[in-house]
Amino acid sequence: xxxxxxxxxxxxxxxxxxxxxxxxxxxxxxxxxxxxxxxxxxxxxxxxxxxxxxxxxxxxxxxxxxxxxxxxxxxxxxxxxxxxxxxxxxxxxxxxxxxxxxxxxxxxxxxxxxxxxxxxxxxxxxxxxxxxxxxxxxxxxxxxxxxxxxxxxxxxxxxxxxxxxxxxxxxxxxxxxxxxxxxxxxxxxxxxxxxxxxxxxxxxxxxxxxxxxxxxxxxxxxxxxxxxxxxxxxxxxxxxxxxxxxxxxxxxxxxxxxxxxxxxxxxxxxxxxxxxxxxxxxxxxxxxxxxxxxxxxxxxxxxxxxxxxxxxxxxxxxxxxxx
Numbered sequence: 397x398x399x400x401x402x403x404x405x406x407x408x409x410x411x412x413x414x415x416x417x418x419x420x421x422x423x424x425x426x427x428x429x430x431x432x433x434x435x436x437x438x439x440x441x442x443x444x445x446x447x448x449x450x451x452x453x454x455x456x457x458x459x460x461x462x463x464x465x466x467x468x469x470x471x472x473x474x475x476x477x478x479x480x481x482x483x484x485x486x487x488x489x490x491x492x493x494x495x496x497x498x499x500x501x502x503x504x505x506x507x508x509x510x511x512x513x514x515x516x517x518x519x520x521x522x523x524x525x526x527x528x529x530x531x532x533x534x535x536x537x538x539x540x541x542x543x544x545x546x547x548x549x550x551x552x553x554x555x556x557x558x559x560x561x562x563x564x565x566x567x568x569x570x571x572x573x574x575x576x577x578x579x580x581x582x583x584x585x586x587x588x589x590x591x592x593x594x595x596x597x598x599x600x601x602x603x604x605x606x607x608x609x610x611x612x613x614x615x616x617x618x619x620x621x622x623x624x625x626x627x628x629x630x631x632x633x634x635x636x637x638x639x640x641x642x643x644x645x646x647x648x649x650x651x652x653x654x655x656x657x658x659x660x661x662x663x664x665x666x667x668x669x670x671x672x673x674x675x676x677x678x679x680x681x682x683x684x685x686x687x688x689x690x691x692x693x694x695x696x697x698x699x700x701x702x703x704x705x706x707x708x709x710x711x712x713x714x715x716x717x718x719x
Contacts, residue, residue: 420533421569421587422512424449425461427614431627432593434606443606444468447594453507456525460507463594467502505595515586519545519595530595533586535559535572546590547598552576554598564588564611565618576600579696581673583621591621591673601673601699601717622675623701625713644704646690650717653693657702659686665707673699692718 430447445467453460506521508530515534520527529544541547541554557575561568562585569586581600583591588611590596596606610627611619617627645658657668668688670679678695681688683704692700697718705711 418570420512420515421564421567423461423508423510423517423587423589424613425452429612429615430589430594431609431612432596432606433609433625434593434596447505450504455507455520455527458509458527460509460520460527462507463505465503465505517589531584531589533570533572533584541574541598546592546595552599562619565613565616574598579698581698585619588619591624605699605715607715623671623673623699625701644712644714646702646714646716650719652719653691653695655690655692655702655716657683657688657690657704659683659688659704663706663708667705669703669705671701671703673701690716692716 426449428449432443432445432447434443434445445465448464448466450462450464453462504522506519508517508519509527510517515532516529517531518527519530529542530546532542532544535541535556537556537559539556541549541556543549547554554574554576556572557580558573560571560573562571562583563569564585564587569588571586572584573580574582574584577600582598585591589608590598591608592598593606593608596608607624608621609624610617610621612627620627646655647658649655659666666683668679668681668683668690669677670690670692671677672695678692678700679690690702695718700716700718701713702716703711703713
């Protein structure tokens with residue numbers, strides 16, 4: 397009898413572990429934060445920002461959760477170099493550029509509501525009276541994503557390549573991996589959204605891309621995608637840029653595989669590591685000179701992240717694009 401009870405208990409535990417991945421988990425209605433960053437090459441619209449939920453509003457008889465965008469826009473004037481001009485970015489200023497300008501901003505980008513029964517999320521822009529589909533989680537492997545606020549199927553043929561699960565706040569949630577060709581480039585997570593950010597367009601990375609750095613619930617880290625830059629507090633001052641951040645410059649970016657890491661100084665035991673968008677370690681080496689070659693020639697085209705760190709734990713991460 398005892399063996400039978402133990403067996404039944406064991407089977408029940410396995411059932412619960414398997415079931416938790418396939419129970420739908422809705423989006424939060426409050427106390428949530430999406431920490432993101434974005435930029436392009438040569439980075440004329442870099443942003444360091446976050447979305448949070450800022451109360452509710454009723455439009456057309458539906459209750460929506462209002463979003464608040466807060467963060468920093470970086471820009472700079474055109475600066476001549478090598479007979480041309482360069483449009484820079486404050487998060488990684490080249491050594492030949494003057495210090496860059498920044499603009500602190502906070503605004504209402506729109507609101508969202510959820511149809512839990514059909515596993516769909518809708519978004520409405522400021523001033524509009526009708527909403528647009530934002531996410532559809534009622535999908536299976538091989539399904540084509542419907543047209544939505546973030547997915548334009550007339551330009552990209554986004555399909556669900558696989559479905560697995562990922563831990564969010566200690567609970568497994570479904571993750572829909574999406575491709576538009578040979579490989580997966582973005583994922584959609586129930587109750588979180590896209591790994592390209594809450595409103596990030598679902599298009600294969602090229603020169604411009606937003607990234608979900610982390611997702612918080614009740615001010616606690618719940619999810620950090622592979623390749624996300626972490627959930628450090630958003631400092632709304634230009635002074636957030638430490639000297640290590642300003643000392644690192646990677647070029648050409650985009651490039652065909654051979655990149656150069658340029659440093660304005662060296663510290664004790666400095667290292668550089670490269671990872672792909674899924675967090676896979678591609679390279680890990682000690683920095684011995686002010687100029688270091690980064691060879692990604694054998695890697696597929698896509699987005700990679702270079703992390704430079706020193707012995708004291710200071711670090712900075714740069715996004716590069718291999719064409």
